[in-house]
Amino acid sequence: MNDDAVPVWVVDDDRSVRFVLSAALSExxxxxxxxxxxxxxxxxxxxxxxxxxxxxxVRMPGEDGLALLERLKAAQPQLPxxxxxxxxxxxxxxxxxxGGAHEFLSKPFDLDDAVALAARTLQPARAESPPAAVRIEPxxxxxxxxxxMRELFRAVGRLAQAPLNVLITGETGTGKELVARALxxxxxxxxxxxxxxxxxxxxSELLESELFGHEAGAFTGAARRHVGRxxxxxxxxxxxxxxxxxPLPLQTRLLRVLAEGxxxxxxGRELIRVDVRVIAATHQDLEGLVREGRFRxxxxxxxxxxxxxxxxxxxxxxxVPTLAEAFLAxxxxxxxxxxxxxxxxxxxxLAAHDWPGxxxxxxxxxWRLAALAPGDTIRAEDVRGALSPGAASAALMPGGWxxxxxxxxxxxLAAGDVDLHAQARARFDQVLxxxxxxxxxxxxxxxxxxxxxxxxxLTRKLGAGRGRRxxxxx
Numbered sequence: 105m106n107d108d109a110v111p112v113w114v115v116d117d118d119r120s121v122r123f124v125l126s127a128a129l130s131e132x133x134x135x136x137x138x139x140x141x142x143x144x145x146x147x148x149x150x151x152x153x154x155x156x157x158x159x160x161x162v163r164m165p166g167e168d169g170l171a172l173l174e175r176l177k178a179a180q181p182q183l184p185x186x187x188x189x190x191x192x193x194x195x196x197x198x199x200x201x202x203g204g205a206h207e208f209l210s211k212p213f214d215l216d217d218a219v220a221l222a223a224r225t226l227q228p229a230r231a232e233s234p235p236a237a238v239r240i241e242p243x244x245x246x247x248x249x250x251x252x253m254r255e256l257f258r259a260v261g262r263l264a265q266a267p268l269n270v271l272i273t274g275e276t277g278t279g280k281e282l283v284a285r286a287l288x289x290x291x292x293x294x295x296x297x298x299x300x301x302x303x304x305x306x307x308s309e310l311l312e313s314e315l316f317g318h319e320a321g322a323f324t325g326a327a328r329r330h331v332g333r334x335x336x337x338x339x340x341x342x343x344x345x346x347x348x349x350x351p352l353p354l355q356t357r358l359l360r361v362l363a364e365g366x367x368x369x370x371x372g373r374e375l376i377r378v379d380v381r382v383i384a385a386t387h388q389d390l391e392g393l394v395r396e397g398r399f400r401x402x403x404x405x406x407x408x409x410x411x412x413x414x415x416x417x418x419x420x421x422x423x424v425p426t427l428a429e430a431f432l433a434x435x436x437x438x439x440x441x442x443x444x445x446x447x448x449x450x451x452x453x454l455a456a457h458d459w460p461g462x463x464x465x466x467x468x469x470x471w472r473l474a475a476l477a478p479g480d481t482i483r484a485e486d487v488r489g490a491l492s493p494g495a496a497s498a499a500l501m502p503g504g505w506x507x508x509x510x511x512x513x514x515x516x517l518a519a520g521d522v523d524l525h526a527q528a529r530a531r532f533d534q535v536l537x538x539x540x541x542x543x544x545x546x547x548x549x550x551x552x553x554x555x556x557x558x559x560x561x562l563t564r565k566l567g568a569g570r571g572r573r574x575x576x577x578x
Contacts, residue, residue, distance in 0.1 A: 109135035110226060111153050115145045115172065116161040116188065121211075125159065128215040129222060141165060142172035154180065157225055159209070159218075162189040162196060170203055177204040184225045188213070194246050197261035198290040208261070210254045246282050247427050250420030256283070259412055264290035269362070271347075271407050272385040274414030277464030280385035281345060283412060287383060288341040296340030299333050304346035312354055313370050316361075322371025332369065334361060338378045347407065348388035348399060355400045362406045382407065417459040417466065424459075424466065425451045431467045432482075435474030444474055449484035457491060475541045476534065490538075 112134040116122045122138040129136045137152065139145040143166050145158075158176065162169040173185050184206035189196055197208050206225055209218060246257070263270060264287050272280045281300055288298045306314050313322075317332030333342055344350075350358065361367045366377045384407045393399035417424065428446060436443040446454070459465055469490050477486040513524060540551035552558060 109133055110157070111135045111137065111155045112222060113145060113148075113155040113158045114138040114160075115140075115142060115158065115164075115169070117141060117164040118161065121161070121188075124215060125218060128219050132219045132222070134222065142167035142169065142175075145172065146175065149179070155183065157184050157186070157222055159186045159188060159222075162187060162191065162200070170199055173200070173203045173205060186221065186225065194257050194260050194286050194290065197257045198264055201261045201265065202290075208258055246279070246286055247430055248420060248423040249426065250415070250423050252415040252420055253423065256412060256414065260286050260290065263287060263410055263412075265292070266410075267381060269381065269407055269409045270383045271390075271409075271411045272383065272414065273411060274385075274387060275416045275462055276387045277462035278414040278416060279463050280414055281343060283414065284341070284343040284383040284385065288343075288381075291341070291381070293340045293381060297337050298341050298343065299337040300343040300345065301333050302345040304349035308351050308354075311351065312357065315354070316357065316367050316369055317372075317376075318370035319372040322369070326371070329369075334367065334378050334380055335376060337380045339380075341381045341383060344382060344384045346386060346388075347384040348386040348390055348393055350399075352398070352400070355403050359400060359403045359406060362403075417462045421455045424454050424457075427463060427466055428454055428470050431470035432474055435471050439474060441474075442480060444477060445481050447481050447483050450482045450487050453484040453487040453491075472538055472541065476538050 110133075112129050114122055114126050114129070114136060115138075116125070117140050119140070122140065126136045126138045137148070137155070139148065141164055142160070145160075146167075160169040160172050167175075169187055169189070173187065176183055176185060181204075185204070186207045186209055187200040187205045188209045188211055189200075190211040200208050207221060209221065246253075246260075248254070248256075260283065270284075270287060272283050274280055284300070285298060288294060301314065303311060313326075313330060313332065315332050315334060317335055318326050318330045320326060320328050357367065361378075361380075362382060365379065366375055368375060390399055390404050390408075394401045394404055417427075425446065428451075432446070433443050454466075461468075469487075472490045473482050473486060476490070477483075513528070517524065536555060537551070540555050552561065
């Protein structure tokens with residue numbers, strides 16, 4: 105190693121990580137020093153040439169990597185620090201970038217990628233300002249370890265600090281609003297309102313008033329002044345979901361607000377000025393809508409300063425078990441019941457499904473399983489039953505659901521079964537209860553009311569259904 109070699113430090117309590125990363129950097133020509141703790145690295149600062157680049161793990165005994173980052177930045181603001189962690193989520197990445205990290209490296213990583221990152225970082229022309237400080241709340245909604253989600257978390261960690269409009273794209277049910285909330289929660293606007301609005305869910309004749317507000321008497325039924333979503337979000341973030349469904353005339357008004365930060369209420373003469381960060385989302389191809397003349401190209405350019413794509417769940421199947429466990433835990437808290445666990449076979453069945461409804465479909469399925477699966481563990485057959493079209497498809501069969509019931513009865517009679525009436529009643533109750541609980545999001549009182557039952561009756565039938573499951577039908 106020559107005397108002109110660039111000093112690079114590696115701080116990690118995992119000996120194997122220190123060894124392989126140090127060896128790879130040494131082979132690339134760097135003068136590498138390694139340390140097993142933040143304290144050891146800090147003690148060495150005064151006894152040897154300072155590093156030009158430092159790699160640090162996050163979770164270590166004593167002071168963690170983020171505390172080391174903070175102390176290093178206070179002493180040497182220009183020192184680039186690459187934070188490494190096996191725990192890649194919005195809180196970790198945003199915390200690292202907030203503290204001035206140059207980059208976040210997810211474990212396990214490719215050694216060639218780490219060496220290439222060191223080379224890029226040490227290029228003299230490379231100069232990046234650390235992100236502005238921001239207060240962060242715990243992130244408990246975005247979950248994922250798939251590479252695409254790790255990239256998304258890193259992007260959210262960076263973009264949260266910048267006052268830029270963001271366009272979030274992805275299929276229905278992928279969690280676009282969760283990303284928008286994370287961007288707001290990690291931003292300097294976090295203490296101000298986050299206002300969400302689904303433009304496709306509001307009738308077109310009311311959309312203008314909902315966005316910009318109206319004065320009393322502006323139209324029939326406008327008895328009093330109404331403050332619109334832009335005013336409600338002043339100083340904070342406005343999330344416009346399904347922006348592709350916005351009518352063209354309203355797109356023109358929205359464009360003016362984005363360009364000038366001002367508007368008039370419907371029927372008003374007072375110019376309203378607001379400071380709002382707009383985050384838009386869509387599952388549609390906006391470029392295609394522009395070509396068709398259904399979306400303004402200039403509005404797309406205003407919204408699409410930065411674009412984030414959410415992968416569909418089928419592209420990150422490795423996240424399905426983790427998501428399922430989180431949803432089952434949430435359902436258990438709502439039901440005030442023990443958390444149901446997934447058997448390995450159930451995990452495999454979940455991972456094999458294509459999830460056309462994405463994360464939302466998985467969440468709904470987990471609520472059904474939490475309410476209706478027998479026992480404390482969820483088996484593959486429970487998942488198959490919850491994924492099956494069941495009664496919904498039977499109603500579409502020739503002869504309807506009663507024909508399916510008759511076919512089931514004939515098969516069980518031919519097999520020599522007895523007590524068919526009790527089995528059929530149990531199946532009938534289970535199908536109805538499952539449909540009602542799914543419709544009400546697991547709210548038993550509401551489900552009982554929709555079925556015309558008392559809450560105690562519904563609870564008793566649920567218990568009976570778990571104790572005696574009907575045998576599989578045709």
